Amino acid sequence: MPVTSPAQPSFVDFVTPADWAALATAGQLRRLPAGRVLFLQEATEREVLVLLSGSVKVFRTEMNGHQSLIGIRLGGDLIGEMAALNGTPRSAGVAVLRRVEARLLSAEQFNALITVRGLDRALHKYHSARVRESDEQRVEIALLPVRQRLARTLLRLAHREADGGNRAVLDLGLPQDALGQLIGASRNAVVAELTLLRKAGMLRTEHRRMYLTDLARLAEIAYKFS
Numbered sequence: 414m415p416v417t418s419p420a421q422p423s424f425v426d427f428v429t430p431a432d433w434a435a436l437a438t439a440g441q442l443r444r445l446p447a448g449r450v451l452f453l454q455e456a457t458e459r460e461v462l463v464l465l466s467g468s469v470k471v472f473r474t475e476m477n478g479h480q481s482l483i484g485i486r487l488g489g490d491l492i493g494e495m496a497a498l499n500g501t502p503r504s505a506g507v508a509v510l511r512r513v514e515a516r517l518l519s520a521e522q523f524n525a526l527i528t529v530r531g532l533d534r535a536l537h538k539y540h541s542a543r544v545r546e547s548d549e550q551r552v553e554i555a556l557l558p559v560r561q562r563l564a565r566t567l568l569r570l571a572h573r574e575a576d577g578g579n580r581a582v583l584d585l586g587l588p589q590d591a592l593g594q595l596i597g598a599s600r601n602a603v604v605a606e607l608t609l610l611r612k613a614g615m616l617r618t619e620h621r622r623m624y625l626t627d628l629a630r631l632a633e634i635a636y637k638f639s
Contacts, residue, residue: 421569422542423489427535433489436463439526440518445509447586452493452507459500459520462492467513468585473505482594484547485510485570485585494536497523510586554597560606562596564635567616571625583623 425433440463445451451462454474466488474480483505486492496503497520518526527533546569553562571581589607590600610616615627625631 419569420571421485421487422539422546423487424491424535424539425489427538427542428532432530432532432535435526435530436518437465437516439463440516440522443513443515443517445513445515447509447512449509449513450506451509451513452503452505454504454506455502457496457502459493459497461494461497461518461520461523462513463516463518464488464490464492465514465516467509467515468511468587469507469509469513470587470591471505471507482591485587485595487570487585491539494523496520498527498536511584559596559598559602560609561635561637562598563592563603563606564610564631566592566596567623567625568628568631568635571623571628579626579628581625581628583625586621588621 428436443462445467451469452458454472464486468488469486469492471483471486471492472480473483486507492507492515493503495501497518500520527536553565557565567583568581570585571583587595589603593600593603596603607616607618610631611618613630615625615631617624617626
């Protein structure tokens with residue numbers, strides 16, 4: 414069965430290779446280690462990061478100190494573009510999960526590139542895709558069992574083989590409790606489901622890294638009610 418499960422949208426999906434190359438060579442190169450906090454919630458600086466590789470987590474901290482995971486961003490994504498476009502404080506914090514290589518652009522550099530290369534429509538499509546994905550995830554948390562939510566999230570975030578094969582790698586540096594936050598489940602529930610998927614031969618795990626070994630079967634679990 415062909416694997417048709419959707420991958421998480423990235424900005425690179427909405428622009429031409431030439432446009433992405435312009436963004437990926439602008440500004441200053443930054444190499445940032447795991448654990449590094451990139452942006453603070455409510456901060457007013459307006460720099461933009463163009464992620465070339467690695468992974469980061471986006472999180473919100475509430476008044477009571479509780480921290481909630483909003484999403485994961487990967488190579489091909491933009492970080493901080495809304496603050497640069499609108500001049501508003503940052504709505505969430507961002508920290509590195511897996512070592513990141515990125516280009517750091519000032520708001521002026523970023524806005525000039527968007528204008529000169531005519532990327533306003535691409536930005537709109539990117540943000541619309543993000544909103545649609547967030548809506549879908551809220552519905553999943555409300556309606557679907559943990560196993561199905563987990564399977565969908567693994568498929569969205571996995572890096573597929575270039576030849577479109579039946580295997581993929583999930584190398585985000587994401588701990589299991591954070592994965593639970595992402596799908597609205599407890600760490601124990603995530604561990605139990607991962608164990609079952611492992612025993613069924615659909616994945617194998619290392620320290621904060623997963624190898625999805627049967628995407629077709631995982632997609633059957635993820636979308637069996639669709």
